[in-house]
Amino acid sequence: MSTHWITTPVTADLLRGALDLERTAHGVLPHRLPARARAQCADPQLALAESQPSGVRLAFRTRATAVELDALPTKRVYAGAPPRPDGVYDLLVDGHLAGRASVPGGHTLTIDMATGAAEHRPGQAGTLRFTDLPDRLKEVEIWLPHNETTELVALRTDAPVEPVPDRGRKVWLHHGSSISHGSDAASPTTTWPALAAALAGVELINLGLGGSALLDPFTARTLRDTPADLISIKIGINVVNTDLMRLRAFTSAVHGFLDTIREGHPTTPLLVVSPLLCPIHEDTPGPSVPDFTALAAGRLSFRAAGDPAEVAQGKLTLAVIRDELARIVRQRAADDPHLHHLDGRDLYGEADAAELPLPDELHPDAATHRRIGERFAKLAFTADGPFRP
Structure with a gap:
């Protein structure tokens, strides 16, 4: 039986840990520095670091038993160095680790450590899929790769989602x-x-x-x-x-x-x-x-x-x-x-x-x-x- 998917726009109320959202040609790109700060520095190292979503996570309440996320990562390659593993997404259900996966494909940024030169090659978005989640109302978090720039293209679930209410935590x-x-x-x-x-x-x-x-x-x-x-x-x-x-x-x-x-x-x-x-x-x-x-x-x-x-x-x-x-x-x-x-x-x-x-x-x-x-x-x-x- 085919899954009836509900597509939910990725908006700020479904994200934690990001200070800004940039709309791109593909979806939204979480930033950890606001646009005004980014405009004051042309350092490519800073631009790369702040766009890597360390600590940024999708957070929502849902009865969904299946979740899909289309994402477009930018993967780094250092010329002459061993290949880097794909970025990891962690799935938490009610605060407990319930899954871990990666998104294939994406853009590639090749960096020459001797000269600092970088070459960007465009790629395609991939799909992250988590299934067999418990059939009850629950809090779901998808922590984005801490070391991989990630554009969020589409969020799909087999039941509606809503923002997680404020729990009063510091x-x-x-x-x-x-x-x-x-x-x-x-x-x-x-x-x-x-x-x-x-x-x-x-x-x-x-x-x-x-x-x-x-x-x-x-x-x-x-x-x-x-x-x-x-x-x-x-x-x-x-x-x-x-x-x-x-x-x-x-x-x-x-x-x-x-x-x-x-x-x-x-x-x-x-x-x-x-x-x-x-x-x-x-x-x-x-x-x-x-x-x-x-x-x-x-x-x-x-x-x-x-x-x-x-x-x-x-x-x-x-x-x-x-x-x-x-x-x-x-x-x-x-x-x-x-x-x-x-x-x-x-x-x-x-x-x-x-x-x-x-x-x-x-x-x-x-x-x-x-x-x-x-x-x-x-x-x-x-x-x-x-x-x-």
Whole structure:
């Protein structure tokens, strides 16, 4: 017997975690930065990162036993590197994982890591299908791939859908680098912020932007203008990766970033998280560059290309940044009792690196994401933490 499909337009009231929706020739493209912010930066790395829907999910109530989603992904290929797996969609039914799948096809973006050049080849949309869902009224979430730009073309179900009513849960707004974005996590619900949010029972808005946690004023204004009950910012590693600024500029930029957030959230609990341990950059400045010796052997890896002798002239390492972030928070906390600090090595430190080393020298694997998420939930969301209930 053929299924009687109902097509429902994908609108903002069916999406969580996105701050903007762009209508395209194919459907809608969720963005994690608003259009005004995107217009202020021409960096292709930022454009790629913010369009990858980490933490973005379709959420609706329905009695449907079958759901189809037509989507048009953009899949990255790094020239000379091993193929990347297709992006993963996680299906949650009443908060529990009930399915996992990928969408074939899509556009292809081939990136030459030696030159930075990129080639875009157009492709076709594919269909994601989940069947045999329980025949009762339930909440359904489809978490989009955290690392794959995704245009949503059509949502079909065999019963009507409606937006999920507000459950009164606190909204946690988090900003960070590629690790917060979810780099090398197994799926969108197993990035460390998604895991921590699930453990704490909060609604996540993830502004982890791979390669782009650079203290940009437009990102600070986005955090300022986004309603939230809890805010965390994890900063430092990308400033070193890109060799973007010296200590003098970094200190001023951190103060300005925090000032801007406080304009919109004067008393919201605000947690500043310093970088996780990253051995190649603990005492060696950036930039981070591809390790072409590893690439020739078919392995993606990075190395630190800076000169430790230049730290005396203000070049930044993770050790320098951690000390400065701790000092800034101590200084400001005298007048801001809702401002808090967490040393990133409490989430991933030397013992963790010995047990679970970073596979490419920069990013944690799936097991490490789980460890970081569990530790963050324990340190931030429990009775003694800055985000205590």
